[in-house]
Amino acid sequence: MPLVSMGPMLRRARADGYGIAAYNMIDFNSAKSIISGAAELSAPVIVQVSVKTVKHWGYAHVATWVRMLAEDAPVPVALHLDHCTDIDVIRRCIDAGWTSVMFDGSALPFAENLEKSSLVYGLTETAGVGLEAEIGAIGGVEDDKVVNDDQSRLADYDECLRFVAAMPNLAVFAPAIGTAHGFYKGEAKIAYDLLERITKAIDTPIALHGGTGLTDEQFTRCISLGCGKVNISTMHKRLFIDGFVGLKAERPKLEEPLPFLAAQHDAMKGDVMACIRTFGSAGRAAEAAHAA
Numbered sequence: 564m565p566l567v568s569m570g571p572m573l574r575r576a577r578a579d580g581y582g583i584a585a586y587n588m589i590d591f592n593s594a595k596s597i598i599s600g601a602a603e604l605s606a607p608v609i610v611q612v613s614v615k616t617v618k619h620w621g622y623a624h625v626a627t628w629v630r631m632l633a634e635d636a637p638v639p640v641a642l643h644l645d646h647c648t649d650i651d652v653i654r655r656c657i658d659a660g661w662t663s664v665m666f667d668g669s670a671l672p673f674a675e676n677l678e679k680s681s682l683v684y685g686l687t688e689t690a691g692v693g694l695e696a697e698i699g700a701i702g703g704v705e706d707d708k709v710v711n712d713d714q715s716r717l718a719d720y721d722e723c724l725r726f727v728a729a730m731p732n733l734a735v736f737a738p739a740i741g742t743a744h745g746f747y748k749g750e751a752k753i754a755y756d757l758l759e760r761i762t763k764a765i766d767t768p769i770a771l772h773g774g775t776g777l778t779d780e781q782f783t784r785c786i787s788l789g790c791g792k793v794n795i796s797t798m799h800k801r802l803f804i805d806g807f808v809g810l811k812a813e814r815p816k817l818e819e820p821l822p823f824l825a826a827q828h829d830a831m832k833g834d835v836m837a838c839i840r841t842f843g844s845a846g847r848a849a850e851a852a853h854a855a
């Protein structure tokens with residue numbers, strides 16, 4: 564199918580109580596593993612890319628890979644830009660064919676975050692692509708951004724309402740609710756009460772950042788409370804490396820490269836499929852495509 568925009572399919576997911584997996588791709592093989600895992604389970608999926616990865620490969624290359632893989636797949640695929648603070652990068656992604664972008668103004672004071680997010684909202688609405696925007700401060704390490712424990716900050720409820728009211732067609736809203744990027748040191752402390760208050764007041768689907776390391780119960784509870792988009796990055800990166808070097812450890816004399824790529828692909832795809840099953844989006848491709 565042609566690439567789709569994530570907003571309508573996320574609204575459908577939230578309304579029907581399931582979550583759509585949003586994986587951070589690394590290269591062509593990784594994008595292929597994400598889309599083939601979704602295709603095998605007839606699930607909608609979001610392929611998202613960090614700013615660092617886009618700059619590494621180039622805008623046109625990333626967009627072309629994902630568009631070609633999506634066109635060959637029988638499931639709806641969205642191409643999304645993850646955490647971005649640079650409006651110029653956002654413009655270039657929109658021009659290159661991304662179907663949604665995230666503007667991350669969470670490091671800014673609320674009024675400035677609202678002002679800049681609203682400006683990007685104007686751009687995305689004009690271009691017909693989706694926008695994800697964040698408030699509060701999600702802890703951990705994402706790309707080059709480090710938010711220490713003492714700097715992480717839950718989203719403020721009243722600010723959430725003002726923020727979303729200013730952007731009624733926001734594709735997905737990312738309030739900080741206690742999850743963190745990277746591997747958790749202990750168990751994640753999710754502010755379910757805050758999440759529930761937010762989702763009782765607004766219909767916009769919520770993005771769950773920092774998905775790696777959450778338990779099935781935590782995923783299920785967050786999804787039932789309105790998290791329509793579930794981000795997985797750290798585990799995918801781990802399997803990208805382990806899938807490759809694991810085979811070398813097993814078969815040190817192997818010199819042919821393609822089996823390494825296959826081992827890497829299969830390790831990543833297995834995790835994609837396990838998450839899709841947990842999030843409840845297996846078999847939802849047709850309804851998501853219809854919504855899109």
Ligand SMILES: [Zn+2]
Binds near residue numbers: 701705744772794
């Ligand atoms: Zn994130």
